[in-house]
Amino acid sequence: MVETTLIAASVFLLGQGAWIHAKAALSQVLLHRAWGRTLAGERQVRPWPWADTWPVARLRLPSAGGDFIVLAGATGRTLAFGPGHLDGSAAPGGPGNCVLSAHRDTQFACLRRLRPGDAAILETSDGRQTTYRVQGFAVVDRKRRIPDAAPGGCDLTLVTCYPFDAIAPGGPQRYVVRASAGR
Numbered sequence: 001m002v003e004t005t006l007i008a009a010s011v012f013l014l015g016q017g018a019w020i021h022a023k024a025a026l027s028q029v030l031l032h033r034a035w036g037r038t039l040a041g042e043r044q045v046r047p048w049p050w051a052d053t054w055p056v057a058r059l060r061l062p063s064a065g066g067d068f069i070v071l072a073g074a075t076g077r078t079l080a081f082g083p084g085h086l087d088g089s090a091a092p093g094g095p096g097n098c099v100l101s102a103h104r105d106t107q108f109a110c111l112r113r114l115r116p117g118d119a120a121i122l123e124t125s126d127g128r129q130t131t132y133r134v135q136g137f138a139v140v141d142r143k144r145r146i147p148d149a150a151p152g153g154c155d156l157t158l159v160t161c162y163p164f165d166a167i168a169p170g171g172p173q174r175y176v177v178r179a180s181a182g183r
Contacts, residue, residue: 132179
């Protein structure tokens with residue numbers, strides 16, 4: 001009886017762990033379809049009927065193997081499916097500091113492979129692409145405010161929980177990648 005219970009609990013926990021990765025991968029397929037419709041001119045294309053978010057950009061990190069559709073808003077529900085654009089930060093590809101956030105164990109696990117000078121390519125809903133170059137990295141307290149872009153600058157900030165291999169979700173630290181266009 002004890003063995004059966006332990007096996008059942010193990011299968012259940014492994015299934016839960018695999019579910020977040022499966023959901024993140026499947027959602028990116030649906031999000032890429034919605035992104036195609038967005039590029040064709042549709043607005044606020046919901047990737048599935050009950051979605052409360054929509055694609056606002058596409059982020060490619062060639063050296064780290066990342067290619068993600070970015071969603072409007074950075075709520076917990078949004079981040080379960082892909083990177084989110086932080087409300088109040090600059091529009092993707094626009095002047096100022098555009099802040100994107102995603103989970104460390106799904107989409108933004110690849111941030112640990114980025115190096116200074118690597119490209120981050122952000123495509124907007126009108127098909128325009130802005131290439132940013134990674135300037136640096138920092139580990140900060142989660143309560144710390146992300147700085148604004150330099151005056152007249154066009155920056156991209158990628159944020160995820162830290163450390164990457166932590167067992168518990170969340171935590172007090174964030175890994176921050178700063179990138180700039182045209183510098």
